[in-house]
Amino acid sequence: xxxxxxxxxxxxxxxxxxxxxxxxxxxxxxxxxxxxxxxxxxxxxxxxxxxxxxxxxxxxxxxxxxxxxxxxxxxxxxxxxxxxxxxxxxxxxxxxxxxxxxxxxxxxxxxxxxxxxxxxxxxxxxxxxxxxxxxxxxxxxxxxxxxxxxxxxxxxxxxxxxxxxxxxxxxxxxxxxxxxxxxxxxxxxxxxxxxxxxxxxxxxxxxxxxxxxxxxxxxxxxxxxxxxxxxxxxxxxxxxxxxxxxxxxxxxxxxxxxxxxxxxxxxxxxxxxxxxxxxxxxxxxxxxxxxxxxxxxx
Amino acid sequence: xxxxxxxxxxxxxxxxxxxxxxxxxxxxxxxxxxxxxxxxxxxxxxxxxxxxxxxxxxxxxxxxxxxxxxxxxxxxxxxxxxxxxxxxxxxxxxxxxxxxxxxxxxxxxxxxxxxxxxxxxxxxxxxxxxxxxxxxxxxxxxxxxxxxxxxxxxxxxxxxxxxxxxxxxxxxxxxxxxxxxxxxxxxxxxxxxxxxxxxxxxxxxxxxxxxxxxxxxxxxxxxxxxxxxxxxxxxxxxxxxxxxxxxxxxxxxxxxxxxxxxxxxxxxxxxxxxxxxxxxxxxxxxxxxxxxxxxxxx
Numbered sequence: 001x002x003x004x005x006x007x008x009x010x011x012x013x014x015x016x017x018x019x020x021x022x023x024x025x026x027x028x029x030x031x032x033x034x035x036x037x038x039x040x041x042x043x044x045x046x047x048x049x050x051x052x053x054x055x056x057x058x059x060x061x062x063x064x065x066x067x068x069x070x071x072x073x074x075x076x077x078x079x080x081x082x083x084x085x086x087x088x089x090x091x092x093x094x095x096x097x098x099x100x101x102x103x104x105x106x107x108x109x110x111x112x113x114x115x116x117x118x119x120x121x122x123x124x125x126x127x128x129x130x131x132x133x134x135x136x137x138x139x140x141x142x143x144x145x146x147x148x149x150x151x152x153x154x155x156x157x158x159x160x161x162x163x164x165x166x167x168x169x170x171x172x173x174x175x176x177x178x179x180x181x182x183x184x185x186x187x188x189x190x191x192x193x194x195x196x197x198x199x200x201x202x203x204x205x206x207x208x209x210x211x212x213x214x215x216x217x218x219x220x221x222x223x224x225x226x227x228x229x230x231x232x233x234x235x236x237x238x239x240x241x242x243x244x245x246x247x248x249x250x251x252x253x254x255x256x257x258x259x260x261x262x263x264x265x266x267x268x269x270x271x272x273x274x275x276x277x278x279x280x281x282x283x284x285x286x287x288x289x290x291x292x293x294x295x296x297x298x
Numbered sequence: 299x300x301x302x303x304x305x306x307x308x309x310x311x312x313x314x315x316x317x318x319x320x321x322x323x324x325x326x327x328x329x330x331x332x333x334x335x336x337x338x339x340x341x342x343x344x345x346x347x348x349x350x351x352x353x354x355x356x357x358x359x360x361x362x363x364x365x366x367x368x369x370x371x372x373x374x375x376x377x378x379x380x381x382x383x384x385x386x387x388x389x390x391x392x393x394x395x396x397x398x399x400x401x402x403x404x405x406x407x408x409x410x411x412x413x414x415x416x417x418x419x420x421x422x423x424x425x426x427x428x429x430x431x432x433x434x435x436x437x438x439x440x441x442x443x444x445x446x447x448x449x450x451x452x453x454x455x456x457x458x459x460x461x462x463x464x465x466x467x468x469x470x471x472x473x474x475x476x477x478x479x480x481x482x483x484x485x486x487x488x489x490x491x492x493x494x495x496x497x498x499x500x501x502x503x504x505x506x507x508x509x510x511x512x513x514x515x516x517x518x519x520x521x522x523x524x525x526x527x528x529x530x531x532x533x534x535x536x537x538x539x540x541x542x543x544x545x546x547x548x549x550x551x552x553x554x555x556x557x558x559x560x561x562x563x564x565x566x567x568x569x570x571x572x573x574x575x576x577x578x579x580x581x582x583x584x585x586x587x588x589x590x591x592x593x594x595x596x
Contacts, residue, residue, distance in 0.1 A: 136584040161459035166587040198506045198543045205503030208496045245496045286434040289464040290588045
């Protein structure tokens with residue numbers, strides 16, 4: 001496979017799953033009609049971002065790997081003949097729930113899934129309460145779709161160069177990040193700008209370090225905290241598609257639902273790795289420290 | 299130490315070491331007079347970039363750790379009462395030469411050195427011929443200057459998130475990259491732009507991933523290949539100082555010799571690590587793959 005036309009969906013979510021899925025389907029259909037061969041949806045796109053607060057009731061939102069949302073995704077992939085990457089709140093067993101990305105091929109078969117490995121937990125993003133971290137035995141491993149190897153990661157994973165690197169060393173040809181990230185509305189405009197820039201920069205850097213294209217799908221829109229404990233989250237959009245030098249091919253604004261579309265030359269990865277041969281020079285003899293939590297002062 | 303005023307020198311080098319050192323001294327003096335407490339010089343600032351071609355004669359440019367250039371740096375640090383980070387072509391023994399960064403405290407004492415660990419080698423940057431890679435026993439370790447811990451790395455190291463991460467896990471408070479990088483003048487303006495953007499992005503990303511300020515000092519100016527084998531290198535300047543969210547505090551242009559000056563709040567690192575606690579969440583149980591060269595397809 002030399003070239004692939006990719007699409008990223010940026011969407012506003014509502015409390016109504018059927019509304020969200022109907023809108024996602026419409027976006028996926030439009031992307032496919034515009035020539036997309038691969039479509040990436042945002043993290044947890046079937047629901048509003050329920051991790052803003054902690055209640056046992058929210059576990060009722062979870063679905064099994066073969067549940068309703070997964071069935072929908074499978075149907076869309078087959079109907080529109082595209083590779084589709086979606087995201088679900090997965091119920092694996094009573095007491096074990098994951099934040100899971102699913103990959104379907106253009107025949108609608110699920111060819112793999114990825115359970116989020118790095119789990120955040122901070123005010124308004126209480127994910128450690130809901131999600132059991134993915135096991136090492138499964139992630140970080142690319143998912144094969146025919147000849148294509150997808151490095152699917154999820155949201156918080158985006159801040160960790162380690163995850164992207166391991167995917168690249170295992171042969172990933174694209175890095176994909178469904179995500180749900182936003183601003184605390186009490187932050188200043190300057191703080192918000194710095195946060196969004198940092199987020200774009202770190203993900204572009206995974207492209208640079210590994211010479212891989214990067215796709216990022218975020219939600220947008222404001223979602224209030226129904227417990228009125230926090231001020232709510234303004235999800236910051238800015239979804240993007242970057243080429244294998246981190247160059248921005250497409251980027252969304254902060255607030256608009258939209259489809260980003262970009263054709264990617266997969267052969268550029270090898271061209272760049274010949275010019276900038278980082279993989280030849282990694283000091284694997286000197287990286288043991290990466291397996292440490294911290295080096296305490298003596 | 300709460301705040302520190304830092305300076306980065308961007309300089310054009312000539313074939314004459316005494317000219318280069320005299321100019322560096324002038325810049326260091328100006329930076330100190332402007333309030334800098336710490337000054338970073340570019341990579342191999344005493345000479346032109348001799349790695350453009352390969353000849354045994356060039357090993358004559360190397361100096362011991364206590365050689366002439368190091369003595370000069372020591373004197374300037376003491377005279378101007380600043381922490382000074384310089385760079386030499388080090389002769390360690392006949393047949394063992396390194397690309398070495400030196401750190402002097404404000405009394406002019408050498409408090410540590412770093413031997414470049416990742417060594418490039420590609421047309422016009424034939425460093426594997428000249429430089430023995432630094433040993434694991436020495437790098438990657440921060441250098442202490444009083445209460446301050448400096449994560450000093452050199453040029454090609456900048457492309458490797460692994461190096462920055464290990465420095466951060468060992469308590470570095472600043473990341474510093476003396477560097478010598480430029481364009482092949484046959485590349486298109488668009489290719490040159492993508493290269494410079496990638497270079498800025500990857501180094502800003504080390505700030506983002508680790509919540510550490512980053513200082514980068516590059517040379518500028520055109521240096522021809524005296525063997526006339528290659529077209530020569532236009533060193534691309536763009537030296538910069540970034541804050542701990544990767545925000546650009548100062549950035550130079552492509553061609554002008556100059557001093558960048560920025561005050562850095564060292565306490566911002568902990569503030570940010572409380573808000574974005576990546577270090578809590580690193581999956582050290584799942585990072586073994588980072589010690590692999592590659593995972594060959596089965």
